[in-house]
Amino acid sequence: MYVVCGGKRTEPDYLRALGRSRRNPAVAVTLAGKGWAPEKLVSHAMSRVGDFDQVWCVLDVDEFDFVTAVRAAGKGRVRLAVSNPCFELWLLLHHETCGASLTPSEVTRRLRRHVPRYDKRNLVFAHFATGVDDAVERGRRLDAGTAVGPNPSSGVWLLVDTIMKEATA
DSSP: OEEEESSSSHHHHHHHHHHHHHOOTTOOOEEEEOOOOHHHHHHHHHTTGGGSSOEEEEEEOTTOOOHHHHHHHHHTTOEEEEEESOHHHHHHTTTOOOOSOOOHHHHHHHHHHHSTTOOTTSOOGGGTGGGHHHHHHHHHHHOOSSSSOOSSEETHHHHHHHHHHHHHO
């Protein structure tokens, strides 16, 4: 599995720690934290499709236009895990249900109620490890069935669920 992330630190740190916590050598997740716009990330991911069983892009909505990236991903067999408004929503879902639209700063403020010292540059997976199954279920309930869901939504649940199923297979 190849996963390319929009963020350089938070997303790769989370996914690496998740992979280590599942301890299955049959599941190999190669991560690339790029910090690029969605279109460029999808283009990079498409170049790796033949090298891996699955290729994913983990993206934030932020201020980006996703139309071109979504079309390219569909044509290039790249799966998208998009968080709206930001990846921190996925982290918040480990601790609580979200239903109303949120700004990135509101998400971070709510996340810090549960993880007071949360710092995106230094993610501590232990703050999230026990809530992974809850986050998957909460993410599933927010899923609109589209590549880029409404605010709030996070398609990261699909990727995490896939990793966890592969780890138990």
